Amino acid sequence: MCLPTQIETSGQISVLRLSNLSSLDHNSKISCTAENIVGEKESSLLLDILCTFSIALSYTFPGNPEPQLQWFLDDKAVTEGLFIMTMIHDITEREYHGCLQLDSPTHLNNGRYKLSAKNKFGSDEREVKAHFMRKPWDGEELNVVGFFRKSICFVMPQVYVVVGIAAVAFTGFLLMLVILKFGGNSKFGIKGKTPDLFLHWWFPSFGDGRLLKGTLLFLSVFPLLPVVQHIKRHNIVLKRELGEGAFGKVFLAECYNLSPDQEKILVAVKTLKEASENARKDFHREAELLTNLQHEHIVTFYGVCVESDPLIMVFEYMKHGDLNKFLRAHGPDAVLMSEGQTTRPVELTQSQMLHIAQQIASGMVYLASQHFVHRDLATRNCLVGENLLVKIGDFGMSRDVYSTDYYRVGGHTMLPIRWMPPESIMYRKFTTESDVWSLGVVLWEIFTYGKQPWYQLSNNEVIECITQGRVLQRPRTCPKEVYDLMLGCWQREPHMRLNIKEIHALLLNLAKASPVYLDILG
């Protein structure tokens, strides 16, 4: 799973703190393996995620021609706009699925919602009560942080109403589903049908007793659910293989109908080779996570294609591939590394290195602002596009190709120890400060044209070195200011390390002081 996690260790007790969990994580298995010289022991538990609920209002419509829909709140027509809108997310031959989506609703949005559907042969309507939030002056405040989006959903396949209430009392959760059936009153015209509505409220589960007051007093509070875009398979035309990561092969492809301005654009398509239940869960979680991460120095994620196997993720195509290969290809050993190429490519200049470093730091400032701990920042996980544009492009998926960069512990865990600070190696503690340490190592990689950190040492020697407090040496081409920055990232005490914003500001100033000449890429 790619969740922000933190491990806190005190004496023999370690606490794993998971954040940004969602109801999708319910029943996920968390395992902990401990090993010493006499053996290994594993213990696991299933996550019991208590969560709030959403409301769904559905209707059926066998009407023809397609009816006009209008929502009413307490009998007043709802004016749709940016914060309240009807969304249709699926249209099949005979049904429409959709919802009334409310962004950040307040107590002003509480009330009786009625959906009315009309065509020239008749009309029908159904309603549901929704209570999103207490009036602010009603006493107890809700301790809700962040941005919320709620929806009242509709589908149109049947002719009855289902009202469901899920509630949790003390120990877990209690799900109540009340089904009300409305008689189907379809009146068939000669040429068409009147619309019959199917209203359907559902509340998957919620875990806070506080939230249920009275019989139909609903509090629908759940964090913003990222809307992962679905891309049709026939819109993706594969062109050639780009590489292979832990999840599967990566292809260059053309994707049609993705951008309103262009008929087709080049994309990188990542396939999921293993379609086990867990791998699928990880895939969907990853897609949600990537949908939420949007920044000029984070690779753009366009969406998924899950119509059939293999599952696919679609990303922006970064012409020059991963940064580690790029650095090696533009360093003193480029001819040595290239297969068959005899002409020496242009070496990266110092200012270009600073330009690269500054962009990665900018992406990391953004990730830290999202409380996202990367845990695997390295040049192999960054991508290079045109005009030396660099983006953080991978969230821990390239472990196959660069397997020597990882150290296998226990069964499956692979750790990028050469990029890890002492507290991560010794206690598996990963934080924004441990990402800062890794950023220092990324700077070292950049200024050595992509050398492997501690390339002269074995994994066990690396662990020894880092935990004893040794740090990487200043690369030959590295200015003193930049090495001082690296040393600021490699302070043993996490709180003594430079702050990510400071690092970015320093790099930006250094990069500005030595302008980049971009003609290297031709």
Ligand code: AMP
């Ligand atoms: P990954 O699965 O992310 O480790 O990707 C494996 C390899 O595919 C990388 O080392 C890159 O060379 C290539 N690759 C991945 N994503 C992209 C992309 N968005 N654009 C271009 N090449 C990519």
